[in-house]
Amino acid sequence: MTPTISKDEFCSRFKAHMIARTGKTFDDGESIEEYADDVAPSYWENPEQREDGPEECANSDISYWGD
16 A cells, blocks of 8 residues: 655645656646645545555646647
8 A cells, every 4th residue: 555645745746757758848838836725636636546645646737738
């Protein structure tokens, strides 16, 4: 069983990983940090996604952005 991760730690790691992979802004100048702050909690709230870990969830979210 995976150790429990706090919501704050999950969201912080999710955001840090997303920014490390993509930079601080989208092509249109919008903040990726703000986007991550908005979406990370929804991943944490789903127990199956939480078990995947914040980095994997961030990767999954990024994979839907397209080219």
